[in-house]
Amino acid sequence: MELIRGIHNIRPKHRGCVLTIGNFDGVHLGHQAVIKGLIKDAKEHQLPSTVMIFEPQPQEYFRKGDAPARLTRLRDKLALLEKLGVERVICIKFNETFANQSADEFVQRILVEKLGIVALTVGDDFRFGKGRAGNYEMLQTNGARYDFKVKSTASLRQKDCRVSSTAIRNALNQGDIEIANDMLSRPYSVTGKVVHGWKKGRELGFPTANIPLKRQVSPLSGVYCVKVTVADKSYYGVANIGIKPTFNGKRTLLEAHLFDFNCDLYGQVIEVAPMRKLRDEKKFDSFSELTTQISCDVEAAKAYFDLI
Ligand SMILES: Cc1cc2nc3c(=O)[nH]c(=O)nc-3n(C[C@H](O)[C@H](O)[C@H](O)COP(=O)(O)O)c2cc1C
Ligand SMILES: Nc1ncnc2c1ncn2[C@@H]1O[C@H](COP(=O)(O)OP(=O)(O)O)[C@@H](O)[C@H]1O
DSSP, X not given: OEEEESGGGOOGGGOSEEEEESOOTTOOHHHHHHHHHHHHHHHHHTSOEEEEEEESOHHHHHHGGGOOOOSSOHHHHHHHHHHHXXXXXXXXXXXXXXXXXXXXXXXXXXXXXXTOEEEEEEETTOOBSGGGOBOHHHXXXXXXXXXXXXXXXXXXEETTEEOOHHHHHHHHHTTOHHHHHHHHTSOOOEEEEOBOOOSOHHHHTOOOEEEEOTTOOOSOOEEEEEEEEETTEEEEEEEEEEOOGGGTOOSOXXXXXXXXXXXXXXXXXXXXXXXXXXXXXXXXXXXXXXXHHHHHHHHHXXXXXXXX
């Protein structure tokens, strides 16, 4: 899969493609339906299937610290798109200049002049351009003028609920991990590189592999039974997603303690899939109370995984 980073990297050789545009956060079942349609159309036109995404996601740009939780980091999103068979991704830096572009300018400058699109697939609620003025009808009018086809994909529903990134965020937030996983068609997971922490974990008797969540808002918080994958090997464990109020922490981290494991994980990329929520994070009055609680969490997770 070819990755084009930024509008300035779109070259004349990239003209002529079948395109879809969106955030694709989570690459859920609804997104997958759009992508499958895109790939089919691209094959028919014998042109590369191309997905345009934005980084940061527009809501993250507009709402700064108050943006909705992110389901997939850029690299996870790209890996999932590649797995679906997408040939080309254009990742556009969503900044002030881009945000101020009118819907007409976007269509003319980027879709028509730069990309020479032949067909465009969008979701039925797609909006774009300054003030979200661009929509499906506007695209159809432009398609007739500039000679490209426009298709809208109806929303996918599952158990009477529209599959959407928002519905998945809400399900995760409420601890309904199974509902989220059904909509994603895979277990929700967080992937990241293990960093050094405060070296308190081993003192407490529960070393934890720490993944910083940086500016990315997590859709989950609290203590979970988790399945952790390290270099293609899986382990069960417990994890806390939070700020460690007992230690007056400020930054959100995911910290996973793996069962039956005693190796160095620093610098390694691990994938953590929360399976069941155990409780909310808490500020304890003493370290010994925290340690007693973590022992209970470990017991509860082992029971959940049938390890006792
Ligand atoms: C299962 C589990 C539950 C945890 N629950 C809490 C909690 O409720 N409150 C809290 O302040 N820290 C909680 N922690 C985080 C610990 O405080 C943290 O792992 C410890 O400070 C070690 O940090 P370090 O890896 O930076 O050394 C939990 C950790 C684990 C593994
Ligand atoms: N069972 C385990 N689960 C998680 N990490 C472990 C385990 N055993 C050893 N480790 C290692 O110990 C580190 C965590 O120890 P800890 O004292 O919590 O240090 P830190 O504060 O740097 O995270 C992990 O990053 C990993 O390299």
